[in-house]
Amino acid sequence: DGGITQSPKYLFRKEGQNVTLSCEQNLNHDAMYWYRQDPGQGLRLIYYSQIVNDFQKGDIAEGYSVSREKKESFPLTVTSAQKNPTAFYLCASSPDRGRAGANVLTFGAGSRLTVL
């Protein structure tokens, strides 16, 4: 079955450590996204990538980094520069603009990061 796999589901980090969240999709989607979800807030965009080897900052990119070396993979690194990293992180993908189903996001199951 096609879908998005995020790992790990739960992650604990000590202050000052970098951590990387994995996101893999087998939907053959061109675009991939990382969102952050906090209680009482909507989803906020961290980074997105339209194509391999290219990505764009979202609204809250500070303290985060990404890479897109393969179409299927879009890992997110939460660096020590992120002041308040405890949150739920959602990865998503969508077909390229102009393709059927464009603009519809498909989401992974999420990763919960807690800073100790």
Place this chain on the structure above:
Amino acid sequence: AQTVTQSQPEMSVQEAETVTLSCTYDTSENNYYLFWYKQPPSRQMILVIRQEAYKQQNATENRFSVNFQKAAKSFSLKISDSQLGDTAMYFCAFSISGTYKYIFGTGTRLKVLA
């Protein structure tokens, strides 16, 4: 700036009854999409329904339908014959056609009561 407002933080409905979740948005664009996503306790976001702004006909998916009022910038979701499995957080979202940016509302927590 584009915004999406969901004014009902929490709602409840009896099983088999009908409930309507409200959503308003603000944009100066003409071509866009509107969405309702459901986030159950498992926290995986699932698309409920999608509406293209250029279509006047309201979208329908089984028990889910929308009331799209473009002039009023309103996009409400109606759930008919509510089921216990409909208990979830519901997010209204908006995306400008041809872009990769989505604006999400803060969500409405819906509880279906047995």
